[in-house]
Amino acid sequence: MLRILGKASSINVRKVLWTCAELNLPFELEEWGSGFKPTDTPEFLTLNPNAMVPVIQDGDFTLWESNTIIRYLAARYGDASLYPTEARARAWVDQWIDWQASDLNRSWSYAFMSLVRHSSLHQESQALSASCADWSRYMQILDKQLHSTGAYVAGSHFALADIPIGLSVNRWLETPFERPSLPAVNDYYQRLSERPGFRLYGCNGTP
Template structure:
C-alpha cells in the first residue's frame, strides 16, 4: 500500500513533504483537492489544514512532523542523524523555521504575494518586511559560518525546510531586500537537487 499525501502542491508545507519524498525515493499517492470542511477530513485533522499523511491506518498532520516521520521511517540518518547532538542541531533549525522564521514573513507574504485585503496596514507591513529580512539575515550568517548547509557540511532535512523558505524570500516582491550572497549561494547549491528544482524553484513561492 502506498503512502498517501493529502494537500495541494502549491502549498509550501505540502511541497516540503514532496521534496522530502524525492530525497527518500518514495512515490506518494496524492490527493490534491481535499474537502477541508468535511467531517471525514476534520476527523483526520481537526485543524482542517494540509498536508496530511496517511500510512496504512496511521494518519499524521503538521508538515515538519510528517517530514521527520518519513525520514525516520526510511532510516535515513544522513538527513536526520541518530546521534543526539547532531540530531539536535538539525532539529534546532527545523523548529526555528517553523516558529521564528515563519512568523516573521506571514504578514508581508499575505500582503504582497497573496494581496490579502486584510493585510494591507502600512505599519504592520513595514514591520513584517523588516522582520522577514532580519530572520533571513540570521540564516545567511549561519550559512556563512558553515560554508555549505544549515547544520554543517552535509545536506540534512533542515535544508528542505529552509531551502524553500530562502526561495520564498528571494521570489517575493520585497522592497529594500538586502544583498545576501550566502543565501544566493545556498539556493544555487540546492538547485543541484532534483527535489528542490521540482518543488522549490518550479513550485512557486
C-alpha cells in the same frame, strides 16, 4: 503506498513532497485544500481536526503537521545522512526546523499576505514595513549561519532542515520587496537548485 493529502502549491505540502523525493519514496498525492476537495468535511476532519494540509496515511498510520511528517518519513525510511540518529547532531537539525516554523515563519507572514496574496486585511503600511524589516533580520541570521558552515544550514551536508529552510528562501526571493544583499543565502539557494527534489517541488512546485 504512502498517501499524501494536500495540494502541491502549498509550502507545507511541498516539504513532504520534497522529502519523499530525497528518500526515493513513492507516494500518491490526493489533492485537498482551497480549489480542490474541501478540508472542513467530516471525512477530512476525522484525519486532521485542524482542517489543514498536509496529512499523510502510511498504511493504518495517519499523521498531520508538516514538520512532524518529514521527521517521521526521514526517521522511518531514510538514513542518518538526512536525519541524524546521534542526539546532538539530530538536535542541531531540529533546531533549524523549529526556527523556520516559529521565528522565520512569523516574520514573513504579514509581508507575504500583503505583497503576494494581496490580502485586503494585510495592507497597513506600518505593519508591512515592520514585517519586511523583521523578515530581513531573520534572513540575516540565516546568512550568518550559512557563511559559518559554508554549505548547508546544519553543517557541511544537506540534511532535513534544508527542506523547510530552502522553501522559505524560495519564498523570500519570490516576494517583491527591497531585500538586503545576502551572499551566503544566494549561494545556498544555488546549491539547493541542483537537487532533483528541489527542482520538482522547491520552486513553487514547478520543475
